[in-house]
Amino acid sequence: MTGPTSLTPTASPRADQFSAAPVRPPLFPDRVVRRGLFGRIGRDTAFVVGIGLIVVIVGGAVFAPLLTPHDPMMISPTARLRPFSTDHLFGTDRLGRDLFARVVYGARISLFVGVSVAFLAALIGLFIGLVSGYVRALDGLIMRSMDALMSIPGILLAIAMMALFGSSVSNVIISITLVEIPRVARLVRGVVLSLREQVFVEAAVTSGNSSSRIILRHILPNTMAPLIVQASYVCASAMLTESILSFIGAGVPVTVPSWGNVMADGRALWQIRPSMIFVPAVALSLTILAINLVGDSLRDHLDPRLNRKI
Amino acid sequence: MLIFTLRRILATIPVMLAVALFIFVLLYLAPGDPAEMIAGDNASAAEIEQVRELLGLNQPFLVRFADWTAGLLRGDLGVSVFSRKPVTELILQRLEPTFSLMATTLIISITAAIPMGVIAAARAGSWIDRAIMGTAVLGFSVPVFATSYALSWIFSIQLNWLPVQGYQPLSEGLWAWFRHLIIPSIALGSVYMALIARITRTSMLEVLNQDYIRTAMAKGQSRTRILFEHALKNAAVSILTVIGLGVALLIGGAVVTESVFSIPGIGRLTVDAILQRDYPVIQGVVLFFSFVYVLINLAVDLAYRLFDPRIRL
Numbered sequence: 001m002t003g004p005t006s007l008t009p010t011a012s013p014r015a016d017q018f019s020a021a022p023v024r025p026p027l028f029p030d031r032v033v034r035r036g037l038f039g040r041i042g043r044d045t046a047f048v049v050g051i052g053l054i055v056v057i058v059g060g061a062v063f064a065p066l067l068t069p070h071d072p073m074m075i076s077p078t079a080r081l082r083p084f085s086t087d088h089l090f091g092t093d094r095l096g097r098d099l100f101a102r103v104v105y106g107a108r109i110s111l112f113v114g115v116s117v118a119f120l121a122a123l124i125g126l127f128i129g130l131v132s133g134y135v136r137a138l139d140g141l142i143m144r145s146m147d148a149l150m151s152i153p154g155i156l157l158a159i160a161m162m163a164l165f166g167s168s169v170s171n172v173i174i175s176i177t178l179v180e181i182p183r184v185a186r187l188v189r190g191v192v193l194s195l196r197e198q199v200f201v202e203a204a205v206t207s208g209n210s211s212s213r214i215i216l217r218h219i220l221p222n223t224m225a226p227l228i229v230q231a232s233y234v235c236a237s238a239m240l241t242e243s244i245l246s247f248i249g250a251g252v253p254v255t256v257p258s259w260g261n262v263m264a265d266g267r268a269l270w271q272i273r274p275s276m277i278f279v280p281a282v283a284l285s286l287t288i289l290a291i292n293l294v295g296d297s298l299r300d301h302l303d304p305r306l307n308r309k310i
Numbered sequence: 311m312l313i314f315t316l317r318r319i320l321a322t323i324p325v326m327l328a329v330a331l332f333i334f335v336l337l338y339l340a341p342g343d344p345a346e347m348i349a350g351d352n353a354s355a356a357e358i359e360q361v362r363e364l365l366g367l368n369q370p371f372l373v374r375f376a377d378w379t380a381g382l383l384r385g386d387l388g389v390s391v392f393s394r395k396p397v398t399e400l401i402l403q404r405l406e407p408t409f410s411l412m413a414t415t416l417i418i419s420i421t422a423a424i425p426m427g428v429i430a431a432a433r434a435g436s437w438i439d440r441a442i443m444g445t446a447v448l449g450f451s452v453p454v455f456a457t458s459y460a461l462s463w464i465f466s467i468q469l470n471w472l473p474v475q476g477y478q479p480l481s482e483g484l485w486a487w488f489r490h491l492i493i494p495s496i497a498l499g500s501v502y503m504a505l506i507a508r509i510t511r512t513s514m515l516e517v518l519n520q521d522y523i524r525t526a527m528a529k530g531q532s533r534t535r536i537l538f539e540h541a542l543k544n545a546a547v548s549i550l551t552v553i554g555l556g557v558a559l560l561i562g563g564a565v566v567t568e569s570v571f572s573i574p575g576i577g578r579l580t581v582d583a584i585l586q587r588d589y590p591v592i593q594g595v596v597l598f599f600s601f602v603y604v605l606i607n608l609a610v611d612l613a614y615r616l617f618d619p620r621i622r623l
Contacts, residue, residue: 148328151607152600155562156580160333160596163584164340240453244566247455250584263455267570271474274463281456289451296447 044301050293057287061107070098072105072257084275099276102257103283109169109258110239110284114291116173117238121180122231126223128181129188133196134215143189146182154179158241162250169252172245176238187230191223225302232295236288243284259284315612322608329600330382334375337593387594392586397594401576407477408575411498411564414491419499419506420553426503427510427549428537434515442507449504454563458497458570465493475571490573498567502556509552513545520544546617554610561599 060067132142149157161175195201195218204218245251246260254261259280266276353361362368369377381388387397430442466474472493478486517523518541526536568577576595583591 144324145328148325148332151325151329151604152332152596153558153561153603155565156596156599159565159580159584160336160592163587163589163592164336236451243453244455244562248566248569248581248584250581270459270463271467274459277456277459281453281459285448285452285456288453289447292447292451 044297046293047297047301050290050297053286053290054294057107057283057290058111060104061111064101064104064108067104068098068101070101072097072101097257099262099279102262103259103280106257106259106262106280107283107287109252109256110242110260110287113169113173113176113242113252113258114235114239117176117180118231118235120173120177121184121234121238122227124177125181125184126188126227128185130192130215130219130223132185133189133192134211134219139189143186146185149178150182150186155241155244158245159248159250162245167251167253169256172242172252175245176241179241180234180238184227184230184234187226188223191226192219195219195222229295229299229302232291232298236291236295239284239288239291314615318608318611322604326601326604327379329604330379330597331375333593333597333600334378337589338371338374340589382597387597388590390583390588390591392583392588392591397590400579400591401594401598404574404576404579406479406575407573408564408568408577410477410480410487411491411494411567411573411575412560414488414495415499415502415560418495419503422499423503423506424510424542424549427507428514428542430507430511431514431518432533432537434511439511443511446504446507449500452500454498454501455566455570457500458494458567461493461497462571475573477571477573477575490571494567494571494573497570498560498563501559501563505552505556505559506549510545510549513548514541517541517545543617547614550610550613550617554607557603557606561603 128142128146132139152160157179158172158175161178162171165171165175201214201218204214209217242251242258243260243263246258247264249264251260252258254264262280263277266273266280270277367374378388385398387401389396390400393400426442430439433439462474465472473490476490478490480487514537523536523541526540531540564575565577565580567573568575569581572578576598579591580595582588583595
């Protein structure tokens with residue numbers, strides 16, 4: 001960056017002496033340390049802590065077989081309710097399954113649900129929001145249906161969908177996505193509406209660009225920052241909803257070791273063995289905390305439109 | 311004011327109708343034949359057909375929706391497949407525990423969160439601000455059942471101060487009733503408190519930059535009076551909005567909290583209905599909670615006027 005700038009004649013002191021024309025200051029003075037987005041955000045403690053936690057948790061989920069020799073689903077009636085030990089780090093549950101293995105493997109399910117919902121809800125919500133914000137004729141209809149969808153409390157809507165579809169990981173993802181879509185769509189629509197009023201969009205319209213080109217080249221890129229921030233919150237909220245659904249028996253099938261299911265399993269004996277609930281609860285809380293920390297600092301750094309202080 | 315109120319009330323009708331249609335479609339698509347379920351296991355094909363005829367289940371979709379909506383207006387939510395009791399009756403029986411839990415949660419959360427937000431805003435950037443906002447982020451991140459079990463483990467099992475679970479109706483005495491609701495309300499309210507504290511801080515910070523706050527300071531008003539009277543009143547509209555919207559969290563959380571603490575409320579009814587695949591009950595409960603949510607937000611909209619007479623709709 002600094003190389004080419006200092007080599008240009010105007011920036012070189014020697015050239016100044018001989019040039020007759022008034023010297024313009026270099027566009028990018030090289031003594032000012034310029035930090036890109038990653039330079040600034042890298043100095044944000046919350047962001048660093050959040051990313052660090054996420055790396056550890058995702059790493060644990062990916063390399064689960066290396067972390068524990070135990071199978072999270074293996075029932076061994078002779079090893080029921082073992083206490084903490086070097087073999088069973090967090091002990092075993094009432095069916096003799098290793099709690100540490102279940103929590104480590106559980107990260108895979110919970111993260112998968114969170115990331116899938118964030119991706120799907122962002123994609124569909126983006127589409128709905130763009131259409132609603134740009135095609136004024138459809139706006140009323142779309143937004144009223146989103147309002148109706150949002151007036152059903154989220155978890156109850158997910159419960160109703162799960163009762164209808166039956167329990168499976170993909171149904172959990174579909175149900176929670178449906179809950180989250182209106183929130184993304186409303187955000188995108190708001191951003192599109194304010195972008196429509198901007199001069200650069202008006203300029204693009206007057207210079208005869210097609211609607212699809214305006215949406216794709218001028219509006220879409222500007223919705224990305226708030227969309228990414230929102231997607232991180234959707235991811236956290238989806239993981240919480242998944243755990244609640246599984247916990248009350250309306251989530252992923254009971255045989256799948258998601259964090260919600262591990263906690264649901266622990267309910268029966270929690271007064272004697274609180275670790276059965278607290279270990280997965282701490283894992284889940286830390287993951288969501290990490291995502292929230294990253295989301296908050298992304299919002300502060302990426303998106304001046306959203307309020308800094310909230 | 312009357313016209314404003316009426317107009318606002320009328321505006322909720324299409325929303326409620328859309329919610330009803332959506333939930334009706336859900337039940338319409340539900341697997342299993344309701345006629346078969348109601349007729350029982352040993353019913354012959356002719357008997358099932360008779361039930362179908364009787365309940366109008368062979369009618370076209372729109373006719374069924376119209377019938378069902380008409381029933382709704384009379385307060386008829388259908389009959390539970392499992393207990394054969396009217397859904398409305400099941401919900402009414404369990405109204406008290408759920409409303410008690412919601413009421414105590416609302417009161418505890420709001421009275422704790424608003425001063426927290428005000429103090430954080432008044433001391434923005436200080437350690438106390440960071441501490442309060444850090445707690446709020448934590449509140450967002452810990453699932454409601456984890457908070458429930460943690461509080462219950464500390465205060466009921468280790469310290470033995472409060473009952474582990476259960477519910478006492480209000481008729482058993484105020485203290486007995488409240489004692490059982492303390493831990494569930496705090497657990498249920500933790501996310502809600504975080505939400506309210508954050509929005510209070512944000513909107514207070516906005517208000518504190520206004521000229522009239524400087525004027526009040528210049529007049530020599532006390533800090534407390536400026537914060538809680540001049541500023542808070544003007545920040546109230548956005549706080550109220552979030553209080554209304556956050557009720558969705560409370561309703562979802564109540565389902566969990568009631569099953570953790572064995573509170574025999576509508577949340578428990580929901581969980582039991584899911585486990586038994588009792589679709590009419592699930593439908594009724596979702597509809598009931600959605601209407602409560604819409605009505606609470608209607609009340610919030612109307613309350614805006616109390617704080618800001620400029621607001622018109």
